[in-house]
Amino acid sequence: MARLLTSGDIRTLSRGLGITPTKKWGQNFVVDANTVRRIAAAAKLDADDVVMEVGPGLGSLTLALIEIARKVIAVEIDPKLALALPTTVAHRAPDEHRRLTVVETDAARVDPAQLPEAPTALVANLPYNVAVPVVLHALETFPSLRKGLVMVQAEVGDRLTAQPGSKIYGGPSVKMAWYAKAKRAGSVSANVFWPVPNVASALVAFERIESPDANRAEVFAAVDAAFGQRRKMLRQSLKSWAGEDVDAVLERSGIEPTRRGESLDISEFIALADAKEALGGTSRI
Numbered sequence: 001m002a003r004l005l006t007s008g009d010i011r012t013l014s015r016g017l018g019i020t021p022t023k024k025w026g027q028n029f030v031v032d033a034n035t036v037r038r039i040a041a042a043a044k045l046d047a048d049d050v051v052m053e054v055g056p057g058l059g060s061l062t063l064a065l066i067e068i069a070r071k072v073i074a075v076e077i078d079p080k081l082a083l084a085l086p087t088t089v090a091h092r093a094p095d096e097h098r099r100l101t102v103v104e105t106d107a108a109r110v111d112p113a114q115l116p117e118a119p120t121a122l123v124a125n126l127p128y129n130v131a132v133p134v135v136l137h138a139l140e141t142f143p144s145l146r147k148g149l150v151m152v153q154a155e156v157g158d159r160l161t162a163q164p165g166s167k168i169y170g171g172p173s174v175k176m177a178w179y180a181k182a183k184r185a186g187s188v189s190a191n192v193f194w195p196v197p198n199v200a201s202a203l204v205a206f207e208r209i210e211s212p213d214a215n216r217a218e219v220f221a222a223v224d225a226a227f228g229q230r231r232k233m234l235r236q237s238l239k240s241w242a243g244e245d246v247d248a249v250l251e252r253s254g255i256e257p258t259r260r261g262e263s264l265d266i267s268e269f270i271a272l273a274d275a276k277e278a279l280g281g282t283s284r285i
């Protein structure tokens with residue numbers, strides 16, 4: 001049984017390792033064992049899961065994950081933290097520490113050749129600025145990922161799970177919907193972190209779905225154009241994507257040119273991409 005880290009342990013560890021949490025990498029460590037257990041439970045892991053944990057930090061979550069999963073592949077950008085993690089885990093989870101592999105790299109760029117095995121689940125407590133790129137990159141790069149649980153700033157959680165028509169619906173919502181069914185899985189108080197951040201966090205759970213049979217790059221380019229100018233009507237905002245074909249693309253897809261991106265669901269973005277392809281259009285920018 002692993003010994004989870006207490007608030008005192010986190011401070012002692014970081015002092016011993018000469019680590020001052022840095023904002024650059026969003027380093028707010030979880031210091032509350034109940035929260036750690038809640039996250040591990042919400043991830044719904046099985047004993048044969050291979051978990052990719054992004055940003056293990058000092059190992060708060062890693063210790064809980066390693067008790068459950070067959071393997072934990074921890075992807076950490078900070079060289080000091082990556083170096084220290086195996087020792088922490090060996091001390092606190094002597095029976096399970098061989099299940100851990102640490103990969104020191106940027107999770108927004110990690111590729112399958114860097115990992116010892118294909119991950120089946122993603123678990124991460126992610127900094128604000130990299131949360132969306134890391135989750136989308138993981139889903140695109142590792143088709144083996146079936147499910148995930150990420151802790152993100154509450155607003156990012158809302159964006160990832162928003163539905164058409166809501167104020168916060170945007171590119172991340174549509175792109176997430178391409179890969180997975182995502183839902184909010186609870187909130188997390190700022191007080192369970194050290195240092196205490198000035199924002200609340202949320203848990204987002206997702207399960208992969210079969211991605212649509214469409215040209216992903218083209219669909220995402222339409223999404224980027226529509227939300228790049230979200231207040232503009234589609235006949236204007238989609239010009240940067242469809243060029244002079246914009247009216248024909250809208251007509252062929254059956255979408256009113258006066259609508260805005262925030263009202264379109266993913267099937268309508270797919271209809272736009274299909275229409276552009278059918279008209280033989282590639283971006284003329």
Ligand SMILES: C[S@@+](CC[C@H](N)C(=O)[O-])C[C@H]1O[C@@H](n2cnc3c(N)ncnc32)[C@H](O)[C@@H]1O
Nearest residue numbers: 025028029030055056057060076077106107125
């Ligand atoms: C919010 S802390 C979470 C730490 C730990 N999982 C916990 O819950 O206490 C974020 C962690 O992600 C790491 N990190 C930040 N950006 C990263 C990136 N692009 N790739 C991999 N790790 C990153 C940070 O160094 C830090 O360890």
